[in-house]
Amino acid sequence: MAEFSAWDRDEARRIVGGLVHLEGATLPLLHALQEEFGYIDAEAVPLISEALNLSRAEVHGTISFYHDFRAEPPPRxxxxxxxxxxxxxxxxxxxxxxxxxxxxxxxxxxxxxxxxxxxxxxxxxxxxxxxxxxxxxxxxxxxxxxxxxxxxxxxxxxxxxx
Ligand code: FES
Missing domain, CATH: 3.40.30.10 (Glutaredoxin)
Structure with a gap:
């Protein structure tokens, strides 16, 4: 069973900061956040959009395009x-x-x-x-x-x- 951490903005910021240098960082970032928290919290969208210089709509679009990404905490x-x-x-x-x-x-x-x-x-x-x-x-x-x-x-x- 994957155990997820409760959403933590500072930890999310740290994860984003650690991967932002990657080419095509959006997906690795989203995967890393979901691996840590079990979902992509809405607060992650502005963090990612600022870090990667993307619009929030682009980040939202990526999250909703891939069915594996969750926007809500997962069931237990x-x-x-x-x-x-x-x-x-x-x-x-x-x-x-x-x-x-x-x-x-x-x-x-x-x-x-x-x-x-x-x-x-x-x-x-x-x-x-x-x-x-x-x-x-x-x-x-x-x-x-x-x-x-x-x-x-x-x-x-x-x-x-x-
Ligand atoms: S495990 Fe169900 S079809 Fe292969």
Whole structure:
């Protein structure tokens, strides 16, 4: 599980200062901020725009263009569920239905204050052991509906059996 620091303007300024010299620094900067804080806080936009002499709109545009960047703090647990062909053949869509029916969890539609976000990915390189899921960065194969729901409902630090 990635542990993120709480947003800290001074720390963000330090990160920006450390990477500003790179050519094409916008993406490395955004990645570094998201790695540290789990998202790109709105306060980071003016920091980046001043440091790189870009307009705020340009920085916003970059953040919204790349889907991996978050503008809100992430949910406490992130589950990436593979829905590519091999995992489809092994029942991943049944898992999606079970999460919705039994857990009220809508894949790819977590609200910002949700404790869990389940997101679709296409192939985790674990096709033979599907359905596959990545839970807080840990790959889990042959996941079944009950286990997946339990993982979604268990918070980091008390994950239960895998
Ligand atoms: S298709 Fe799901 S891990 Fe490859």
């Amino acid at each position: 647990r992130v589950v990436k569920l593979c829905r590519a062909e091999a995992c489809q053949a092994l029942g991943c869509e049944d898992l999606v239905a079970h999460l919705a029916q039994a857990g009220g969890i809508a894949v790819d539609h977590a609200s910002p204050d949700s404790p869990v976000a389940v997101e679709t990915v296409y192939c985790l390189g674990n096709c033979a052991l599907g359905p596959s899921a990545l839970v807080d960065g840990e790959l889990i194969g042959r996941v079944d509906a009950a286990r997946l729901l339990a993982l979604c409902e268990t918070q980091p630090g008390s994950r239960g059996q895998r």
